[in-house]
Amino acid sequence: MCLAIPGRILEINGNIAKTDFGEGIVRNVNVSLVKARVGDYIIVHAGFAIQVLNENEAKKTIKMFKDLLKISA
Numbered sequence: 001m002c003l004a005i006p007g008r009i010l011e012i013n014g015n016i017a018k019t020d021f022g023e024g025i026v027r028n029v030n031v032s033l034v035k036a037r038v039g040d041y042i043i044v045h046a047g048f049a050i051q052v053l054n055e056n057e058a059k060k061t062i063k064m065f066k067d068l069l070k071i072s073a
Contacts, residue, residue, distance in 0.1 A: 004045035006053060006061045009038050019044065022062065 007019035007029065015032040019042065029042065031049045036042055041058030042049040053061070 002045065004043045004050060005065065006041055006058050007044055008058070009036055009040050009042060012036070012038055017042075017049065019049075 005021060007021040007027075009017045009029075009031070010020050010026065011018045012031065015030055017029050017031045017036065018026060019029045020026050021044075028047075029044050029049050030047055031042070034042065034049045034052050036049055036052050041053040041055060043051040043053060043061075
């Protein structure tokens with residue numbers, strides 16, 4: 001199963017963006033496939049940002065992930 005998850009870019013150095021996935025999880029993501037800026041929300045798959053999201057869409061997606069985690073716990 002493939003899964004892409006949303007995150008918010010904290011900083012960018014070259015093609016690598018430090019990205020916040022919530023709950024204290026921050027990882028480096030390759031942003032070479034998208035035009036992203038600090039503060040943007042992105043969808044990440046296999047370490048690569050594959051889409052930039054608007055903030056409302058990103059927050060809805062993050063809420064859905066949190067709801068799914070509550071159901072599976």
